[in-house]
Amino acid sequence: xxxxxxxxxxxxxxxxxxxxxxxxxxxxxxxxxxxxxxxxxxxxxxxxxxxxxxxxxxxxxxxxxxxxxxxxxxxxxxxxxxxxxxxxxxxxxxxxxxxxxxxxxxxxxxxxxxxxxxxxxxxxxxxxxxxxxxxxxxxxxxxxxxxxxxxxxxxxxxxxxxxxxxxxxxxxxxxxxxxxxxxxxxxxxxxxxxxxxxxxxxxxxxxxxxxxxxxxxxxxxxxxxxxxxxxxxxxxxxxxxxxxxxxxxxxxxxxxxxxxxxxxxxxxxxxxxxxxxxxxxxxxxxxxxxxxxxxxxxxx
Amino acid sequence: xxxxxxxxxxxxxxxxxxxxxxxxxxxxxxxxxxxxxxxxxxxxxxxxxxxxxxxxxxxxxxxxxxxxxxxxxxxxxxxxxxxxxxxxxxxxxxxxxxxxxxxxxxxxxxxxxxxxxxxxxxxxxxxxxxxxxxxxxxxxxxxxxxxxxxxxxxxxxxxxxxxxxxxxxxxxxxxxxxxxxxxxxxxxxxxxxxxxxxxxxxxxxxxxxxxxxxxxxxxxxxxxxxxxxxxxxxxxxxxx
Numbered sequence: 145x146x147x148x149x150x151x152x153x154x155x156x157x158x159x160x161x162x163x164x165x166x167x168x169x170x171x172x173x174x175x176x177x178x179x180x181x182x183x184x185x186x187x188x189x190x191x192x193x194x195x196x197x198x199x200x201x202x203x204x205x206x207x208x209x210x211x212x213x214x215x216x217x218x219x220x221x222x223x224x225x226x227x228x229x230x231x232x233x234x235x236x237x238x239x240x241x242x243x244x245x246x247x248x249x250x251x252x253x254x255x256x257x258x259x260x261x262x263x264x265x266x267x268x269x270x271x272x273x274x275x276x277x278x279x280x281x282x283x284x285x286x287x288x289x290x291x292x293x294x295x296x297x298x299x300x301x302x303x304x305x306x307x308x309x310x311x312x313x314x315x316x317x318x319x320x321x322x323x324x325x326x327x328x329x330x331x332x333x334x335x336x337x338x339x340x341x342x343x344x345x346x347x348x349x350x351x352x353x354x355x356x357x358x359x360x361x362x363x364x365x366x367x368x369x370x371x372x373x374x375x376x377x378x379x380x381x382x383x384x385x386x387x388x389x390x391x392x393x394x395x396x397x398x399x400x401x402x403x404x405x406x407x408x409x410x411x412x413x414x415x416x417x418x419x420x421x422x423x424x425x426x427x428x429x430x431x432x433x434x435x436x437x438x439x440x441x442x443x444x
Numbered sequence: 445x446x447x448x449x450x451x452x453x454x455x456x457x458x459x460x461x462x463x464x465x466x467x468x469x470x471x472x473x474x475x476x477x478x479x480x481x482x483x484x485x486x487x488x489x490x491x492x493x494x495x496x497x498x499x500x501x502x503x504x505x506x507x508x509x510x511x512x513x514x515x516x517x518x519x520x521x522x523x524x525x526x527x528x529x530x531x532x533x534x535x536x537x538x539x540x541x542x543x544x545x546x547x548x549x550x551x552x553x554x555x556x557x558x559x560x561x562x563x564x565x566x567x568x569x570x571x572x573x574x575x576x577x578x579x580x581x582x583x584x585x586x587x588x589x590x591x592x593x594x595x596x597x598x599x600x601x602x603x604x605x606x607x608x609x610x611x612x613x614x615x616x617x618x619x620x621x622x623x624x625x626x627x628x629x630x631x632x633x634x635x636x637x638x639x640x641x642x643x644x645x646x647x648x649x650x651x652x653x654x655x656x657x658x659x660x661x662x663x664x665x666x667x668x669x670x671x672x673x674x675x676x677x678x679x680x681x682x683x684x
Binding site: 194197198199200201218219220221222223225227229231232233234235236237238242245246247249250251 | 459460462463466467470471473516520521522524525527528529530531532681683684
């Protein structure tokens with residue numbers, strides 16, 4: 145792998161911390177697409193993005209960006225990446241315009257007019273100190289910087305979490321616009337799964353440092369189903385078919401990707417089947433321990 | 445958005461060095477530049493009668509200037525942002541050494557200048573005036589200042605790059621205090637002597653000022669090179 149057919153190629157990536165391990169994560173992102181990175185808090189989303197940016201060192205595996213080794217060619221790689229960190233920080237004493245001028249020399253492709261235009265569109269006062277901006281406004285500043293040097297890969301860590309709903313929608317539309325030329329790709333982590341419903345082409349799901357799946361959004365929505373029924377249905381050989389189950393007084397709701405097998409074991413009239421949403425997938429897989437997990441990595 | 449995208453060529457380079465230096469200057473708030481200068485000047489009447497205290501005031505100024513930007517970066521948690529830009533960690537380290545050397549030269553010039561300007565005025569506070577020429581007026585004294593500043597940078601920066609500002613500063617304070625105490629035992633806790641003994645003076649007398657300068661500059665260069673290599677090695681391994 146590592147060809148330019150993929151903008152980002154993550155292979156068997158492992159990072160070990162005390163109390164947390166991101167293990168054997170593999171996926172790839174083709175040019176001109178948006179990939180959403182989802183998972184519960186502490187699933188490893190920020191660690192993965194930090195690994196790609198080279199902020200954190202790999203313990204095993206390989207990351208290639210634009211076909212280049214992300215460590216050995218770190219400058220060439222990062223000059224083509226735009227990033228927004230979860231908590232955007234910058235020198236608070238600098239004004240928006242001055243901060244833009246400080247970042248500009250790092251990027252040969254910096255577009256000053258484009259930056260000023262984006263700052264205006266994002267409602268950023270060029271004379272205002274960054275320290276006096278709210279987190280949402282600092283995220284807007286970071287986005288303006290990320291979009292002002294014609295980045296070919298945008299890495300966004302929870303970019304929409306500090307934003308008001310109107311700007312969040314605007315951001316999502318802008319990201320959709322950014323990939324239209326087919327040269328720019330976006331990888332963004334979020335736990336607001338409705339954002340992914342709107343724009344993501346691919347979805348990568350991490351759970352407790354493990355890759356649960358990395359596939360197209362359509363595939364997720366076609367594979368996963370919510371099943372409701374009486375608690376008596378959860379007999380020994382049926383329960384393992386669910387990735388997650390929530391039981392109540394009047395029955396249960398469970399998430400499954402094994403619908404044909406389930407239908408072979410349970411009468412159709414005894415259960416109600418609905419298509420699952422991304423939020424259902426995240427929610428229900430977080431409700432269980434390892435038992436019953438039959439998820440597969442379909443990225444390769 | 446105009447013009448064909450131009451990218452940084454793959455390979456090892458110092459791309460971003462000027463950007464990091466410009467960033468360092470930009471984050472040195474004008475108000476703080478004024479405050480540092482003011483505190484330095486106001487401290488003179490208190491320390492001036494004791495020559496060694498004046499020496500350490502100058503070294504303190506160098507330390508404040510060297511530590512200012514790392515402190516701001518630590519306080520504002522901008523490490524991750526800076527290292528997400530297209531700049532190698534080795535370049536970040538190199539630029540920090542470069543700005544530290546500039547800071548030490550600025551502090552040295554300030555120390556020598558204020559020594560010359562304020563000595564006649566403040567020496568009137570001393571009964572009978574100063575017995576010997578001030579360190580800031582002698583070749584050995586000025587060289588001692590820069591040697592001490594170089595040691596400060598060579599010790600502090602590797603610890604900063606390895607441990608971060610908070611723990612790095614603690615380690616630096618502990619280590620330098622220990623070294624000073626150890627070195628001062630034979631010379632009765634006289635601080636400049638503790639740090640360097642009569643090394644510079646003796647060397648100047650033995651080999652002449654020219655050779656002494658050559659040897660000391662060579663030593664400073666070697667110390668900074670070794671320290672810089674250690675900093676790069678440690679910083680490249682550090683997770684941010």
